[in-house]
Amino acid sequence: MSRPFEHVLQPLDLGFVTLPNRVIMGSMHTGLEEFPPERQAAFFARRAAGGVGLIITGGISPSELGVLGPGMCTMTTEADAKKHKVITDAVHAAGGRICMQVLHAGRQSYHPMNISPSGKKSPIFPFPPQTMTTEVIEQELNNWVNAAALAQQAGYDGIEIMGSEGYLLNQFLTTRGNERDDAWGGDFERRMRFPLEIVRRTRERVGPNFIIVYRMSMLDLVPDGQTFDEVITLAKELEKAGVNIINTGIGWHEAKIPTIATMVPRGAFTWVTRKVKEAVNIPVAASNRINMPSHAEEILARGDADMISMARPMLADPDWVNKAAADKEDEVNTCIGCNQACLDHTFALRQASCLVNPQACYEDQLFYVKTDKPKNIAVIGAGPAGMSFATVAAERGHNVTLFDQDTQIGGQFNIAKQVPGKEEFYETIRYFGAMIVKHGVTLQLGKRVGAADLAEFDEVVLATGIAPRQLPLEGVNHPKVMSYIDVLKEKKPVGKRVAVIGAGGIGMDTSEFLTHDSHHAPASLDIDEFLREWGIDKTLQARSGIEGVKAQVSPSPREVYLLQRKNKKITGPGKTTGWAHREVLLKKGVHMITGVEYLKIDDEGLHIAINGEPKVLAVDNIIICAGQEPQRELQAGVEALGIKVHLIGGADVAAELDAKRAIGQGARLAAEV
Ligand code: FAD
Ligand code: NAP
Ligand code: SF4
16 A cells, blocks of 8 residues: 655655655745754754755855845854754754755845845845955955855754755846846856756765755746756756755746745645756755645655645645644644745844734744643634634644634635635645644534533633624615625625725625636635636746736726725735735726715615715615624623633634734733633
């Protein structure tokens, strides 16, 4: 009988070291880099103990000029190497292997001293770069090699050279960043000299028994990037220069195409990795939106890649590999690609964590310790907050009963998962379902709980969520008016012309839902549809994968007006994903109107005023997505019984509620109760 996930779990012999399986924990800046090394040690050791084959750290700069932002981490001195020894020792003690990523930001940085091969400013970073003189080029090459040698001294098993996402090496490789005409720029041979010199000189310095991974940008997805012929030429030269593993990078940060958000289909770019793999004789790792063992297995079995690199899924579940090895895929806590607690935090210079795993990056602070005083606890509401509390409290040894009036667990996530591009939210419900069984939570569904049902419990946790906000608007009870629950959950029929009141996350999601029909699979579920929608050339003839390619979007079956009172641009709630949600809606022809005053609703439609100018939107339906109010009527009745009540999630505070807060609050309370 074949082993489960046999390709994923197959060891990989690099000649001088054998990795136990094909899983790389990809590099990700978490913000822990700026703390004493013990915190990173705890974070990475937890992943090593979870069985990952090779860990790659967040990006560390080889010089002060290459940092991502002021005061960010470098590897330039023996003192730095000594600090990192704490990390490598912890990982090795847990049975893992770890490479340090060397990242030189070039012009993609938040500090004014940044440098680039030419003085061209990045469109999304604030400071124009200084042009690198030949002396500075030599200096930065030496710094890079020095960082690699110091990493070796610190006990790392290797380095990853960050050659993707638009950082310094991409700037050298493309005319987008490199307008030189000297030994370091001009034709492609000279443009690729800088990265190749780094590899050659590093290999010479560190010797043969040190892993060199090169993360290469296989599709730049920006104008004036590389052709795919250039990508293949570079891959072959990297192999000759001494690279052991090529890892996949897709898209610069400057690209206007989403590459890792939930709306990107799983494994959307492994077809590109496959082309590189076919051109070289060293292992090549696939990445981007690979999050489950069976999917990783499929990619490897199909021959698209030799390894799988996952960054965010390792935040979501440090035991991903061990669970695959134990054939317990249903227990994997799946990364849903939301970016809400990881990249959104990193780009706001906050410490990262994970929406579905509040322990991520808090391994040294948030512990789920077995209790020696088990209590009988009732949890009302099996939404994200209630499921999180119930499963952690039961894991700690409490007797937990979880009630919901619905016949299924999941709360609003059952609504969210209906939105095209949010299908992944199903995985979180599936995960909590498995944890409910594993930790012995007693589940009572289909029961609307009253205070009298709770008299026998020691403590009660109210996780009863929210109720949609009602608007005091004339005509709000007109038959044209619907709530987002009518549309997304009840699937009531909606007309051809629709106005959506409220352009928060739910208003945008409802608009997204309304712009799809049953004739076209959502782009999030169909790779070819996704590539068409964003204008990516699958034949790889177009420079950068995009030049000269026209995006083709399946037409919306409805005309949608998305309305907001505030007079500011409508973007989704996520710092790193909101722009893409907006872009999708614009491509679908959604009219976004801001500065709106709502006047009344009648047979004619929705009466509004824009800057005092009255206007009627002659729509068939008006859908209200105007925020939410907490729902906690039970509180007083339960307290009257003399039982301690805790409020979590929407039942606590509805304003600015999201699943990150709901799950985090549930877990933190459960860790203490
Ligand atoms: P809820 O999920 O509302 O769960 C409350 C539960 O309590 C329900 O199951 C309800 O049936 C039950 N209940 C209530 N009263 C009783 C009673 N008396 N007896 C028994 N059961 C009761 N958040 C994000 O972070 N990211 C997103 O991308 C995102 N997208 C969303 C998209 C949509 C379309 C929607 C609707 C929401 C989205 N959210 C998103 C918000 C997120 O789902 C909520 O923040 C989260 O569900 C709140 O969790 P909760 O447990 O507090 O409440
Ligand atoms: P929300 O983000 O608070 O948005 C509510 C919208 O309604 C706002 O656009 C607001 O803008 C409008 N509004 C508020 N009061 C109104 C009133 N009295 N009359 C008319 N309009 C009013 O809430 P939500 O969209 O319901 O989302 C609920 C929570 O789920 C949010 O915290 C959200 O972050 C989270 N969520 C997140 C995502 C995600 O992708 N990360 C997706 C969905 C939901 P104006 O007042 O300017 O009109
Ligand atoms: Fe994945 Fe969201 Fe967690 Fe980030 S916050 S690791 S995207 S689930």
